[in-house]
Amino acid sequence: MMCEKTLAVPDGIKQSLGGGDTFDALMQLQGKAFRDVKGRKTIQVQLAGNSYFLKQHFGVGWGEIFKNLLSFKKPILGALTEVQAIEKLDKLGIATTPLVAYGQRGSNPAHLQSFVLTRDLGDITSLEDLCAGWKVTTPDAGFKRRLIMQVAAIAKQLHENGVNHRDFYICHFCLDNTALPAVRLYLIDLHRVLIHAAPSFSANVKDIAALYFSSMDIGLTTRDYLRFKRHYRKQDASFWQQVETRAQKLYAKFNSAKFQDRLAKEKSLIR
Template identity: 35%
Template sequence: MHSPIATQGTNINMYLDLDPQLQNALEQERDVFEWFLQPRGQTHREVKHRLTYEVNLGDLHIFVKRHLGCGWKEVIKEWYRFRKPVVSARNEWEGASILNKAGLRVPKVLGKGERGRYPHAVESFVALEALENCENLEHFKKGWLGFEGTRWVELKQYLVGEIARITRTMHRCGINHRDLYINHFLVNHSIILDWNPGRTLPLYLIDLHRVQKRKEVPARWLQKDLSALLFSALDVGLTSADCVRFLKEYLGADWKKEFWEKKRLWTKIVRRAIRLYNGFHRKPPTLPKLLRTN
């Protein structure tokens, strides 16, 4: 990226950093920052002060996540809960940078900007390179994309291990996701159709706008991430062997010792996942034997 533009000492602090290709595509725009704040192309999601839209800009295909001022009410509400309010897209680009340096695959940040002096009135955006021709794992189960029999079992085993590795790396970086569901893992459609055991299958982790960053992730946030992940995977057709595979990859070589030392935490993770499933589906999940806590 070019050297970022930063202004201070005025009524509005501003930061702007664009990839050269993106900057060239917008060279005719008088106010580049304002260009990103105006919805364009196809809107995918709009929640309160946040909006995500998809747009083609020259040869670039991008997703823009725009944040407008959330107001003091939202800020104070989060402070009252002893939580840092999400007032800017900065969360996403800083989280993406940390995870990328750790070797994880995340959407490439092509542009980022932030302006505003006070937390309730910050305006910001992050422009992400679109991940072309990708499938998320939301509907991952037997028969997905034609995977059946032994090939299905081998794919499931691979993905369980890979998701565990990604989650472990993220948590060891001091980052918790806060929306860690399997639909936030993407895989290229063409690559997965040609996949065979022994081959790498690149997974991308997306939707980083609510991540939290610390030196170490507190136990309660580990629990929330892992419970959400398990809840979203309970209809995949998990076996006890799949659960052990996840634990081995997530906890490392001394996984049995780690597990027994923190068995209470893992019990809470499973129980919370079951509660989430009951609340969302209005019925109990079918659990592998290893997860039946009662």
């Protein structure tokens, strides 16, 4: 069977790689690791004097595909999912990591090799880091209000257009420090995004539950959560009850010894 190949790389990036096979060069490129898990790596690289983030996918294997299918989940096979997600968010006017290059090679779905190269956003801070000290030091009320409204507006825009992030945690919202005092947020890490033909109730519950879970320990008030609800899509009590139930389960799982051990092992691999 002939190997299928997709490649979209600007000439400037090709030249900075020094010739040869561009796909191989990008798949073999080394840099500062930010994530290194089975079948996938995210690194920061310098090319032609500029900083980029490169996600390299080395194949998920049949085991992962069957596991997803048995759970009635769509398997994520490589980088092109993120490419499509970036293009969709650009159309919706949601700021994210600018797409620079991408490629995919292979015909066997379990062993596809692929990559996506995005521009470094520069001086940004994740909301997880930004809000970490809010329990001790109360943030400016107006600033917090604008942040909550913008997060709700992004969630609303995604979900009204059938887009689900599926890793919708506050760590994937990043504040553009160069735009302050204005509040400009980027939504990043789109490799698991699903795009539906119409809004999905269950997928929206999962996204909002993940967002709620990840904000539980930053000192938000009841008024803060009500403000989010007002600026998100109008939902009935059933929706919010399902969000609450799922978020509490996520919180319990995250704080379990088993999950924390796994997290510590993953972090040790990129030190």
